Amino acid sequence: MKKILFIAGIFLSATVMGQVDKTKLPFWNDRLSFEERVNDLVSRLTLDEKVAQMLNHAPAIDRLGIPAYDWWNEVLHGVARTPYKTTVYPQAIAMAATWDTASLYTMAGQSALEGRAIHNKAIAEGKSAERYLGLTYWTPNINIFRDPRWGRGQETYGEDPFLTAMLGKAFVRGLQGEDPRYLKAAACAKHYAIHSGPEPVRHSFDVDVSNYDLWDTYLPAFKELVTKANVAGVMCAYNAFRKKPCCGNDQLMIDILRKQWGFSGYVTSDCGAIDDFVNYHKTHPNNEAAAIDAVANGTDVECGNSVYLTLTDAVKTGKIPESDIDRSVKRLFMIRMRLGMFDPPSKVPYAQIPESVLESPSHKAHALEMARQSIVLLKNEQGTLPLSKSIKKIAVIGPNADNNIAVLGNYNGIPSKIVTALGGIKSKLAPDAEVIYEQAVNFTNDTLFRAAGNLNTSFTYEGKNGFKAEYFPNRELKGTPVTRMEGMPDHYWQEGETIVDRINGNNFSARYSADYLADKTGELQFELEGDDGYRFYINDQLVVDAWERNRWGARLYTLKTRKDSVYKLRLEYWQGGYKANIRLTPGNKVKTDFAALAGRVKDAEAILFIGGISPQLEGEEMPVSYPGFNGGDRTSIMLPAVQTELMKALESTGRPVIFVMMTGSAIATPWESENIPAIVNAWYGGQSAGTAIADVLFGDYNPAGRLPVTFYRSDADLPPFEDYSMEHRTYRYFKGAVLYPFGHGMSYTTFKYSHLTTPVSVKDNTGIPVSVLVTNTGAREGEEVVELYVSYKNQSIHVPQRALKGFQRIALKPGESKTVHFILDGAALAVPGADGQMIRPKGNLVISAGGGQPGVPNKTTSNVVQKTIVIN
Structure with a gap:
């Protein structure tokens, strides 16, 4: 009944708005500047009206013709949570594995088109005030995936600040569009700024890191999106930083975001974060104090609750000036103006986008292409892959073999069609081929519930x-x-x-x-x-x-x-x-009787085990408590033991076993890496995951994905989850041996690097041109990700052991060569000192180029070339 009344209210508001004479209201005059219009609009609002606009569900202001609007929307890897079918691209961590900024730019642009179509349809149907139908998307998640146990790491672009920044920037530019006046859609960088689990304590956790780690790891991606990509919004995180909740943290929100970086966009709280000041952090005595502090520190929208409604009395009693309210409300209406919500549709280039763009052929084709691009070939011995399409009998086993849920990840939409691994594999084989399918196990146990x-x-x-x-x-x-x-x-x-x-x-x-x-x-x-x-x-x-x-x-x-x-x-x-x-x-x-199962598949020409984990187990603050999982996070990075035991039984048949792993995070697979001849990491690949997996398995696509995270050997390699120090974390600071390093990924062909060209020496703050020749030395056409790393030698200050500073994904035919060019600018080569101030070390700088990191085990098929230059 409440929903019916709400919808009726929308139509009533529309009727009232139709009676407003907009010609007498300057903020409706599209010939004026946005700033003039916003100032006029806010000047006409009462205090109560202003405060109400600071909730994510901002109500209509009928007397001025201002429609209701809900700021909450999601587009992590395609438009999510709408009543309409949308294109679902691979999960964010999978898109990161493409190492392809152009691909992310295209995906984000396509998603913005689908979002515009949905918004336009919602306006036509009188539903534009409903959640998930607006144009302000709370994406991308550019937190650093510092610990593989974090369940939301799947939403990020991995563990490296540079890779995250470059991919995030491409996404923002694609989503927001290139029009000089209007935003195609509004992106939002989240969760600002030091946020990466554990999920069960995220509402109360207080984190402190050194100034070095703050500026070296946790802030660079946010800075890039604010200062270079002009992201429209920022979401502040649940947790506290140095005893102050992030949404009320003057150092993060005022000093760094607003003053140092000059951010003029809007800030939204994470949903329920303002309540956390009182209920979890215990830093504020009541909701009014929490609301005052959040607004004073620049949090413009409260998501999830209505704590901000206390601001009306706070202004009246002199606890906060009304000018602080005006400042936030002006930021919010500026975004809505830039989205064209107060202009005639005929003048807004995106206001006529039709419903037909939803799941359009080009969008579905790109979702498939990104799924292919994201797949990482971790291991391939003795030419196990690719498989022959003439196979007459194949076994497809495992909990993800036919799992519709796993391929979609989280924060996802719903497509019209999903292709699982089983479906993709069947499509590659002749109609008379025998495909034995058994789920065999759940993710963490060997007991299935079978219909009687x-x-x-x-x-x-x-x-x-x-x-x-x-x-x-x-x-x-x-x-x-x-x-x-x-x-x-x-x-x-x-x-x-x-x-x-x-x-x-x-x-x-x-x-x-x-x-x-x-x-x-x-x-x-x-x-x-x-x-x-x-x-x-x-x-x-x-x-x-x-x-x-x-x-x-x-x-x-x-x-x-x-x-x-x-x-x-x-x-x-x-x-x-x-x-x-x-x-x-x-x-x-x-x-499940593993021995009996092995007996049933022992004469298969190949056995495909499709396992790993699932967004049913890892994700945001989830009520999950299975062995190895808790509250959305993982308590162990080991592949669940039951899957290893099943693969041991399958391996005992003597038939080739291929392990296809789906995951949103790094999984430790020591036995598999030693004993299984071919391992493919397929992530959560979106609506066409199964087709992409089959394309790789049967050689119709030559894999070139690269790991955006380190795959460690065991839990013993990890520092305590709650410790945010970067010591012994990620490829930049972990000194031990790993299973598969950051940047790793193999191909069905081979590549050779040569002719690395750099200056012999450069002056401080001078850009460094770098070029390298890449040749496809194999018999197959393929793509290669060229990775550029730098490392300072013999420094007295703290520096990473190496750091990614450039990458390009290129395609080469057999025998073809290409010269790839990079420019290393001074800012890219700077590192923070103990006080957080950026400095550029002098002395020897080692520059490496190749298909993976220099000097680490399990490199790709590509060699690495390097040179040392002197910074004067």
Whole structure:
């Protein structure tokens, strides 16, 4: 009912706005400058109206014709959480593995077009004030993936500040467009600035790092996006920095962001972060004090709650000047002006983009291309890959082989079609080829819940097969539901996804009803899983009660059955936000016999194990507690032991075993790296992940992805998760041996580097031209990522052991050579001193170019060339 009233309010507002004489309001005059218009607009607002505009769900101001607007929207790897089908590109960490700024620029531009189409459609349908339908996107996530246990690392561009900055800049420029007057969409750099887990304590965590680490690792990407990419927005983080919550931190928000970098855009809090000042950080006595401090330090939008409503009284009692409110509100309306929201659609180049751009052929083609580009060939011995398409029998095993959820990552949209690894592999083989598929294991255990017999026809409602499903637009199962018949309840929806007519995947409830006719006397188990809460009834008796936020914990109920008896089943479910899942599975738990499975596949020509982990296990503040996982983070970077044990059984067949790993973070695979001949890292590859995987496995695409993170050998290599010091972290400061280094990735061809050209010496602050000749020395056409690293030698100050300072992805035919050029400018070669001030060390500088890092094991097929020059 609340949603119906809200929508009715939108139409009422539209009617009122239609009566406003805009010719008498200068802020509607598109001949004036944006600044003049914003100043005029804000001058006409009451204090209450101004404060209300500082919430993410800003209400309409009918008397001025100003429409309502919700600032909250997501476009991490394609437009997310809308009721419409959109193109889903590979997860951000996978896009980082492309090492291709042009590819990210294209992807972001395509996503902005889809976002504009959705916004234009929403305006036409009177829904433009709804969440996830606006044009202010809270992306990209440019936090540094300093520790592989962080569940949200999949949303980032990896562990390196330079790679993150360059990819983030390309994304922002693609999303915001090149029009000199209007933004295509508004990007937002998050989470400012020192934020990377642990998830369970993110609301209360206080981090302190040295000035060196602050400026060397945690700030460079933000600085690049603010000063070079002109990003429209910044999101401040939940955690505190040096005892002050980030959203109220004068050093971060005023001194650095506003004064040093000259940022003039808007800042939004992370959602619920202002409440955290009081409830978790305990740094402020009440909500009013929290709101005052946040606004005084430049946080313009409060996301998630309404703490900012206390600002009205705070101004009236003199605790904060109204000019501080005006400053924030002007920033917000400036963004809306730049998006063209106050101009005639005929004058805004993006206001006519049609719905037909959603999932357009070019967008789907680029999603597939990026998935191919992202795949990293970690290992390939004895020519195991590529496989022959003439294979007559192949085994496809594992928990990610046919997993629709895993390929989509998190913060994702929903495409019309998803291709899993199994689907992609089948499409490569002849129709008469035999494909043996078994899930075999879950991610962390060897016991699957298997259906007992043909249960589909055993569940009916009023003579119809299946369940009666009733969906309610509230959490309380109240009102008139939308009703339909369904099969066994098994749903995994994204927030904002359309569930049924007029009900989206946000704050809804459902009831599923059926009669079960027992086919034997004995037992039938029901496995239930749901988020946020559910109840299960048999014959109107409550047998499982997880209504109070069960949070993903699966429950099992055993029903004693009598043959031909009828049991009345009812499953009730509610969801309060974010992703929604509800599943009821009747059957029995069965432990997989690995030896028997190996026997069934021993005559396959190849065995593909598609495993790894999943966004079902790692992500944002997740209610997950499985072995190796906690709260969205990982407690161990080891591949779950059950998968290793299964691969040992498969390897014992003597048949070639290929391990295809899906993950959003680095996984330690010591046994696999020693014993499995070919390992492919496929990340969470988006809607066309399966096609891309098959293209690589069968040689239709020559892989060239590179790791944007270090793959360590074991948990023992990692410092404490809570320690934000960069000592012994990432390729720049970790001194031990690793499984697969940052920048690693193999090819089906080979490349040779030569003729590295640099000056012999240069003066301080002088740019350094670098060129290198790259030759494809193999028999296949392929792409190569040329990586440029620098390292200072014999320095008395703290410096990284090496640092990436340039990269280019190029394509070469067999025998072809190309000269690749770089310019190392003075700023790129500077390092922070102990006080955080940037200095450029003098002395010997080693410059290395190749297909990977210099001087580390497990290099790519490419050699590395290097020269030492002198900085005077």
